[in-house]
Amino acid sequence: MEHLYYLGTLISVWIIVALAANLVIGYTGMMAMGQAAYLGVGAYVAAGLNVLLGVNFHLALLAALLVSGAVAAATLWPLLRIGGFYFALATLGLNFVFFDIFHNLGPRVEGSEGLHGLKLPDLFAGSGARFATTAALAALCFLACRTIVGSPLGRALRAVRDRPDALAALGKDPRRYQMLIWSVAGALTGLAGGLYAATLFYIDPTLFTLDASILVLVYIGVGGLASTWGSVLGVVLLIVFNESLRYLGLPSQYVGPLQQALYGLLLIGLMIFRRRGLVGEYDFRE
Amino acid sequence: MLNLLQVFSTGLGLAGYYALVAVGFALIFATLRIFHVAHGTVFMTAGYAFFGLHRLAGLHIALAAACALAIAALVGLLIDKIIYGPVLKRGGGMFSVFIASLGVSLIFESGFLVWSKGVVSVARAELLDIFIVGDVVLRRFDFFILAIVALAYGALYLWLHRTSTGLAIRGLTDNSELSAIVGVEVAKTRNAIFLVASSLAGLAGVLTAYDTGMTPASGVQTLFIGVVAVILGGTRNILLGAIVGAAALGMLTAFAGYFFPEWISFSIFAMMIILIIFRPQGLLG
Amino acid sequence: MTSANNGLRIDGLAMNFGGVFVFDDVTIDIPPGKVTACIGPNGAGKTTIINIVCGVFAPRAGEIFVDGVKLAGVRPFDTVRHGLCRSFQDVRIFPFLTALENILVAMPGQSGENLLGLFTPGARAQERANREKARLLLQTVALEGAAGRPAGELPFGQQKLVSLLRAVATGARVLLLDEPAAGVEIDLIPRVVDLIRALAKAEGRATFLVEHNIDLVREVADHVCVLQGGRIIASGAAEHVLGDETVIREYLGRVYNA
Ligand SMILES: Nc1ncnc2c1ncn2[C@@H]1O[C@H](COP(=O)(O)OP(=O)(O)OP(=O)(O)O)[C@@H](O)[C@H]1O
Ligand SMILES: [Mg+2]
Numbered sequence: 001m002e003h004l005y006y007l008g009t010l011i012s013v014w015i016i017v018a019l020a021a022n023l024v025i026g027y028t029g030m031m032a033m034g035q036a037a038y039l040g041v042g043a044y045v046a047a048g049l050n051v052l053l054g055v056n057f058h059l060a061l062l063a064a065l066l067v068s069g070a071v072a073a074a075t076l077w078p079l080l081r082i083g084g085f086y087f088a089l090a091t092l093g094l095n096f097v098f099f100d101i102f103h104n105l106g107p108r109v110e111g112s113e114g115l116h117g118l119k120l121p122d123l124f125a126g127s128g129a130r131f132a133t134t135a136a137l138a139a140l141c142f143l144a145c146r147t148i149v150g151s152p153l154g155r156a157l158r159a160v161r162d163r164p165d166a167l168a169a170l171g172k173d174p175r176r177y178q179m180l181i182w183s184v185a186g187a188l189t190g191l192a193g194g195l196y197a198a199t200l201f202y203i204d205p206t207l208f209t210l211d212a213s214i215l216v217l218v219y220i221g222v223g224g225l226a227s228t229w230g231s232v233l234g235v236v237l238l239i240v241f242n243e244s245l246r247y248l249g250l251p252s253q254y255v256g257p258l259q260q261a262l263y264g265l266l267l268i269g270l271m272i273f274r275r276r277g278l279v280g281e282y283d284f285r286e
Numbered sequence: 287m288l289n290l291l292q293v294f295s296t297g298l299g300l301a302g303y304y305a306l307v308a309v310g311f312a313l314i315f316a317t318l319r320i321f322h323v324a325h326g327t328v329f330m331t332a333g334y335a336f337f338g339l340h341r342l343a344g345l346h347i348a349l350a351a352a353c354a355l356a357i358a359a360l361v362g363l364l365i366d367k368i369i370y371g372p373v374l375k376r377g378g379g380m381f382s383v384f385i386a387s388l389g390v391s392l393i394f395e396s397g398f399l400v401w402s403k404g405v406v407s408v409a410r411a412e413l414l415d416i417f418i419v420g421d422v423v424l425r426r427f428d429f430f431i432l433a434i435v436a437l438a439y440g441a442l443y444l445w446l447h448r449t450s451t452g453l454a455i456r457g458l459t460d461n462s463e464l465s466a467i468v469g470v471e472v473a474k475t476r477n478a479i480f481l482v483a484s485s486l487a488g489l490a491g492v493l494t495a496y497d498t499g500m501t502p503a504s505g506v507q508t509l510f511i512g513v514v515a516v517i518l519g520g521t522r523n524i525l526l527g528a529i530v531g532a533a534a535l536g537m538l539t540a541f542a543g544y545f546f547p548e549w550i551s552f553s554i555f556a557m558m559i560i561l562i563i564f565r566p567q568g569l570l571g
Numbered sequence: 572m573t574s575a576n577n578g579l580r581i582d583g584l585a586m587n588f589g590g591v592f593v594f595d596d597v598t599i600d601i602p603p604g605k606v607t608a609c610i611g612p613n614g615a616g617k618t619t620i621i622n623i624v625c626g627v628f629a630p631r632a633g634e635i636f637v638d639g640v641k642l643a644g645v646r647p648f649d650t651v652r653h654g655l656c657r658s659f660q661d662v663r664i665f666p667f668l669t670a671l672e673n674i675l676v677a678m679p680g681q682s683g684e685n686l687l688g689l690f691t692p693g694a695r696a697q698e699r700a701n702r703e704k705a706r707l708l709l710q711t712v713a714l715e716g717a718a719g720r721p722a723g724e725l726p727f728g729q730q731k732l733v734s735l736l737r738a739v740a741t742g743a744r745v746l747l748l749d750e751p752a753a754g755v756e757i758d759l760i761p762r763v764v765d766l767i768r769a770l771a772k773a774e775g776r777a778t779f780l781v782e783h784n785i786d787l788v789r790e791v792a793d794h795v796c797v798l799q800g801g802r803i804i805a806s807g808a809a810e811h812v813l814g815d816e817t818v819i820r821e822y823l824g825r826v827y828n829a
Contacts (some may be wrong), residue, residue: 039809
């Protein structure tokens with residue numbers, strides 16, 4: 001049961017990350033390849049405040065949300081002047097830049113590589129409560145994302161994705177929407193980062209590398225771009241599938257590489273056979 | 287004080303590896319618009335193949351190196367044929383190929399992970415062969431690397447400038463539609479590009495396996511350094527751009543490694559991002 | 572005080588792309604309530620005029636006034652704020668938005684486009700009203716049947732109509748239409764004509780029309796200017812210019828012979 005709760009919590013966390021990534025990649029067409037950076041910022045802010053300064057975890061989560069949103073905005077600002085493929089490349093570089101930042105500047109608990117020892121309030125204390133709270137937050141994020149994509153804002157986002165120049169000609173600055181949604185996604189990812197820290201009890205820089213960013217890409221690629229249900233579906237399917245690998249009885253050192261190889265195969269298969277994923281409304285066009 | 291020269295010489299040695307990887311990547315990127323992440327995989331494959339053939343199968347070192355090169359060239363070609371071709375044929379674009387390429391490198395990386403988590407290294411005895419000039423310690427092997435790079439670049443130059451295939455390839459970097467009209471046999475040229483670029487990466491892989499050794503993470507690391515070198519140098523002139531970019535990055539890596547070793551990848555990628563923002567055409571472009 | 576509402580004035584515009592000369596001393600008045608057409612051969616620089624007015628390129632010389640106020644340093648997304656909106660020769664529809672959404676997205680001042688406004692009840696009411704407006708716009712060109720279809724799947728002519736409505740929906744007082752009839756199926760042309768007429772005559776918008784279809788120009792334009800060889804070779808009342816010897820010889824003759 002414990003383990004099921006843990007899995008449910010993990011799924012909820014990644015659903016939030018995938019929803020956020022889909023807002024920018026699927027709906028707005030911005031090739032975000034560095035979401036792990038914002039996940040890490042959120043995790044470090046929440047865990048750092050809580051472990052080192054004794055800040056209440058609820059507040060720490062809020063701080064994670066706000067700081068990640070601000071960091072996302074600050075990192076996007078200089079990148080907005082570049083377009084297309086180089087944008088993807090630059091966001092990919094964020095993974096490496098932030099890894100060094102976490103690694104060199106991230107606070108750590110004496111004698112370890114990372115942070116542990118979170119003091120969690122009731123809502124997060126037991127594994128059941130933690131699952132319920134995280135799942136509720138994920139559901140809230142889901143509803144928020146659905147509201148956004150179904151609103152005039154969501155419409156404008158899709159217009160930015162399809163023809164930014166035409167949207168500009170209609171008097172609306174595409175960069176305004178890109179900035180807005182990138183910050184929102186950064187904030188949500190940061191919230192997920194805080195929840196991730198609570199789920200794992202322990203964070204260190206190796207959790208927030210290119211691998212994590214690729215994982216996000218796999219989740220929404222499988223589930224489907226520009227689809228909120230797709231974000232959920234991709235995460236649930238892959239985490240459950242991944243989990244089932246553990247019961248194959250393979251020696252434990254093969255499980256990680258096997259997962260990685262399967263993700264690689266999935267990416268290739270998707271790009272060849274179904275670029276829109278399972279229930280996507282849009283595909284990797286470029 | 288003394289150390290600046292020392293760092294400089296280390297940087298030159300590194301630049302040699304980077305230049306080999308970067309020029310192949312640039313060749314593929316500039317002509318085919320394929321962002322070949324798996325170029326790093328090809329590099330790594332050569333290193334592991336070299337190790338396997340020489341150390342495990344006991345092949346003569348030169349023979350093992352030659353086989354490793356051939357394997358790398360073949361792997362590069364097959365990646366294009368089996369993966370990129372179908373993605374492009376089904377309407378995928380540059381970004382789709384990029385993601386598929388990431389997939390390829392994930393698969394190979396996992397394979398090497400299963401093989402060995404640690405460093406795989408071929409031989410190290412001769413590497414200690416040093417000589418001292420003033421107060422700078424120089425490795426004979428670094429000169430060997432630079433000589434090989436010079437040879438490879440010379441051959442590449444002749445190939446690009448003296449053969450009809452090379453002419454076609456240079457046409458592709460300028461204007462692919464034009465070359466199509468002029469009648470470049472696209473498929474043949476494409477194969478040549480992948481074979482040559484992959485052999486160069488293979489060469490770097492063999493040398494690296496011999497020198498510092500390979501880990502499953504080497505591929506992605508080296509590839510991204512190559513990418514940054516290409517962004518630095520630009521793709522207007524593939525050979526010159528790659529060598530200038532590689533030299534600059536070799537120095538950057540060596541100096542960063544000396545003064546703030548914890549921030550090497552930060553320096554490299556921060557520089558890449560800044561460069562993309564202010565000079566997407568590269569320093570030379 | 573008449574300057575309060577005298578439309579768009581393009582004054583002494585000169586342009587070259589690097590060393591390539593495009594035109595010199597182009598002066599055009601585009602008054603409200605009238606259709607001012609610009610004709611000229613391919614490559615004359617008609618689209619370039621629109622691009623300059625909309626801040627895509629900076630001219631080498633010349634000034635642009637809207638209702639007597641000089642435009643300076645405009646960026647493309649500022650144009651609507653200054654009362655201008657353009658359409659594109661190559662349509663540039665939002666292919667994955669429905670026809671209705673294409674028009675909706677153009678409407679100004681939507682509180683539902685802000686993160687906070689989004690969750691207010693006012694935003695919903697506004698959205699409902701906008702939808703109604705967009706539907707009415709589609710009705711004016713008899714396209715209400717296409718409202719729910721992705722615009723990218725519509726026939727080219729219908730896409731062009733939708734793209735015109737999109738510009739209309741911004742509420743701009745000055746419209747710059749780049750070849751609204753080019754490539755449009757013949758049976759849809761009357762709808763384009765009616766729409767342009769209605770915009771100028773009924774709604775009083777200043778309309779700048781770049782068009783190769785001379786019959787259409789004849790039908791809707793009040794004023795015509797001819798851009799050729801890097802300058803305006805003729806300009807004035809439509810029937811006057813289109814009857815002009817040189818224009819017929821230099822331009823129309825060629826079009827008709829082509
Ligand atoms: N961005 C640009 N850079 C360089 N030259 C350009 C650019 N845009 C247009 N030109 C050149 O300027 C000239 C005018 O082009 P423009 O598109 O304005 O012509 P046009 O009158 O609209 O022609 P058409 O009837 O074919 O649409 C052409 O010679 C064109 O090649
Ligand atoms: Mg034109």
